[in-house]
Amino acid sequence: MATTSATPQRSGLTETSFWQRAAVRRNLSAYAFILPFMALFVIFNIGPFFWALWLSLLRGDLVDQVKPFVGLQNYLSLTTDDITLKVFLNSLQYTVSVVPIAVITALALAFLIGNKLVRFKDFYRAVVFFPLLASAAATAQIWSYILAPRYGVLTYLTGLLGIPEIYWLSDPDWALYGILLIEWWRGIGFHIILFLAAMLGVPEELHEAARIDGANAWQVATRVTIPLMRPVILFSVVMGTIWAFQLFDTVFVLTNGGPVHATATMVWYIYNHAFRYGQVGMAAAMGVVLLLIIMPISYVQMRVLGER
Amino acid sequence: MTHFNFRGNWRKSIRLLPQAVVVYVLLAALVIVMLGPYLYIFSSSFKETYTLISIPPQLIPEQFVWDNYTYILNELPFSLWFFNTILVALLVTVGTVLIDALAAYAFAKKQFWGRDFLFGLMLATIMIPGALLLIPAFLITNWLGLLNSYGGLIIPALANVLGVFLLRQFMQTIPEELEHAARIDGCSDFGVFWRIILPLSAPALATLSIVVFTSQWNNLVWPLVVLNDKDLYTLPLGLALLRSEFQVNYGITSASAFLSVVPLLIVFLFLQRYFLEGLTVGAVKG
Numbered sequence: 001m002a003t004t005s006a007t008p009q010r011s012g013l014t015e016t017s018f019w020q021r022a023a024v025r026r027n028l029s030a031y032a033f034i035l036p037f038m039a040l041f042v043i044f045n046i047g048p049f050f051w052a053l054w055l056s057l058l059r060g061d062l063v064d065q066v067k068p069f070v071g072l073q074n075y076l077s078l079t080t081d082d083i084t085l086k087v088f089l090n091s092l093q094y095t096v097s098v099v100p101i102a103v104i105t106a107l108a109l110a111f112l113i114g115n116k117l118v119r120f121k122d123f124y125r126a127v128v129f130f131p132l133l134a135s136a137a138a139t140a141q142i143w144s145y146i147l148a149p150r151y152g153v154l155t156y157l158t159g160l161l162g163i164p165e166i167y168w169l170s171d172p173d174w175a176l177y178g179i180l181l182i183e184w185w186r187g188i189g190f191h192i193i194l195f196l197a198a199m200l201g202v203p204e205e206l207h208e209a210a211r212i213d214g215a216n217a218w219q220v221a222t223r224v225t226i227p228l229m230r231p232v233i234l235f236s237v238v239m240g241t242i243w244a245f246q247l248f249d250t251v252f253v254l255t256n257g258g259p260v261h262a263t264a265t266m267v268w269y270i271y272n273h274a275f276r277y278g279q280v281g282m283a284a285a286m287g288v289v290l291l292l293i294i295m296p297i298s299y300v301q302m303r304v305l306g307e308r
Numbered sequence: 309m310t311h312f313n314f315r316g317n318w319r320k321s322i323r324l325l326p327q328a329v330v331v332y333v334l335l336a337a338l339v340i341v342m343l344g345p346y347l348y349i350f351s352s353s354f355k356e357t358y359t360l361i362s363i364p365p366q367l368i369p370e371q372f373v374w375d376n377y378t379y380i381l382n383e384l385p386f387s388l389w390f391f392n393t394i395l396v397a398l399l400v401t402v403g404t405v406l407i408d409a410l411a412a413y414a415f416a417k418k419q420f421w422g423r424d425f426l427f428g429l430m431l432a433t434i435m436i437p438g439a440l441l442l443i444p445a446f447l448i449t450n451w452l453g454l455l456n457s458y459g460g461l462i463i464p465a466l467a468n469v470l471g472v473f474l475l476r477q478f479m480q481t482i483p484e485e486l487e488h489a490a491r492i493d494g495c496s497d498f499g500v501f502w503r504i505i506l507p508l509s510a511p512a513l514a515t516l517s518i519v520v521f522t523s524q525w526n527n528l529v530w531p532l533v534v535l536n537d538k539d540l541y542t543l544p545l546g547l548a549l550l551r552s553e554f555q556v557n558y559g560i561t562s563a564s565a566f567l568s569v570v571p572l573l574i575v576f577l578f579l580q581r582y583f584l585e586g587l588t589v590g591a592v593k594g
């Protein structure tokens with residue numbers, strides 16, 4: 001048995017080695033094409049990933065040559081630290097607020113723009129895209145003026161309506177919602193444009209059929225259109241959640257985590273502990289916690305991209 | 309018959325009128341909310357300092373003044389930040405598109421050992437939050453001696469995984485026959501890539517360029533950790549600095565914020581299509 005199976009392999013050796021050489025050449029050519037990408041990918045993605053895992057087990061300053069190994073001590077410290085809990089709750093509270101608000105308002109606005117009476121839909125698409133063009137830093141400057149106490153435009157307008165003055169960015173109870181308002185404005189266009197494309201892709205016959213069956217506009221929307229948009233809504237929720245958990249830029253520019261850590265987020269914690277407080281291990285450990293939160297959500301994003 | 313149709317449409321129009329009014333009022337509100345902030349800081353950037361904090365707020369400045377612009381252009385290194393941002397964004401865009409296109413071609417059109425493994429690995433890294441990679445990426449950049457330099461801003465940004473996906477997906481749709489024909493004419497591997505694949509991938513290359521350029525233009529975190537020297541700052545970092553130094557001088561912050569956005573607004577007006585396409589592909593928000 002062993003001899004019979006070995007013989008064809010050996011006899012085929014001269015023949016396959018020719019093919020192998022062609023295959024080697026083909027492979028080398030392909031590797032040459034991917035080499036620049038792969039080199040950078042390994043140095044700045046794969047390498048840093050494993051290094052970050054390792055760093056979360058060490059203690060020290062960013063520039064310390066020797067960082068002592070402390071095992072899981074950083075993770076234990078995270079559980080006992082007051083700021084950790086605050087930061088974690090802030091990120092959670094922000095995410096569970098901003099994602100439903102953004103997705104639901106975007107859905108409503110997509111129905112508004114998608115309405116059959118509306119002409120020049122491209123114009124409105126461009127309008128909602130505009131906020132996506134500005135950097136978080138520019139948006140933060142724009143809105144800090146609008147939200148300013150006393151002379152800010154929004155403060156003035158809400159005052160006209162008799163709403164008591166809100167210190168959007170300096171009141172610890174409101175600051176996170178001030179940030180949310182800005183981020184809503186910044187990101188809503190993404191969801192609207194996605195929804196609009198999905199909505200206009202629903203075949204008109206389905207709407208007609210539902211209407212002939214006696215459905216009103218609300219029923220057509222909730223029983224026909226929205227169910228058909230489910231994959232897109234899922235993608236929207238996933239992307240919104242990933243961004244929300246990684247909130248940093250706006251917070252960094254406007255409040256730097258304050259007042260009294262009211263807007264301190266997980267990424268704010270990572271940045272400050274690594275680059276300000278000299279606690280690289282704690283920062284990396286928080287990064288790993290963030291990874292564990294993001295990974296299952298992001299897995300959906302990966303599947304969507306992989307399917308295309 | 310025409311008369312009847314006319315009356316029918318007219319009746320229908322009357323019936324739809326209340327709905328149309330509601331729809332357009334809401335749309336007007338949407339336009340104000342989305343564009344209002346831009347218009348407001350645009351107008352504020354021409355206000356005199358004392359009118360910036362007037363009550364009620366002035367929507368249109370009583371007196372147009374250029375002071376805010378002359379100040380940021382003459383007294384601050386704003387034009388330098390502008391130049392840095394353009395340079396870095398352009399170089400990163402060109403480099404990324406080229407490097408990603410080379411890799412995407414191999415992944416789309418070639419068989420090689422480890423292809424599926426490498427591709428799966430790339431897919432998996434999408435799940436890693438940028439903040440986790442920030443510290444070691446900084447340490448590596450430091451180790452390479454690239455801190456506080458253009459190179460430190462550009463080189464770590466060049467390998468864009470999402471770009472490879474986008475281009476690979478597009479290149480897979482290019483018919484094999486074109487490649488074969490080129491090979492029969494004596495084209496080398498690189499010749500096929502350069503003369504056939506790359507030109508045919510132009511729409512996808514444009515979309516990726518837009519995505520990369522925009523995200524570089526608006527990137528804050530990486531310049532923040534890599535740069536010390538204020539002369540090397542990019543616009544988002546410069547704006548963050550101005551915000552901390554000129555807290556309530558809204559003339560300065562309005563003018564600088566507006567100037568930093570204008571180039572992308574202009575590009576957007578001309579290349580809207582690619583921005584819209586890039587939205588779902590990149591799904592990048594700073």
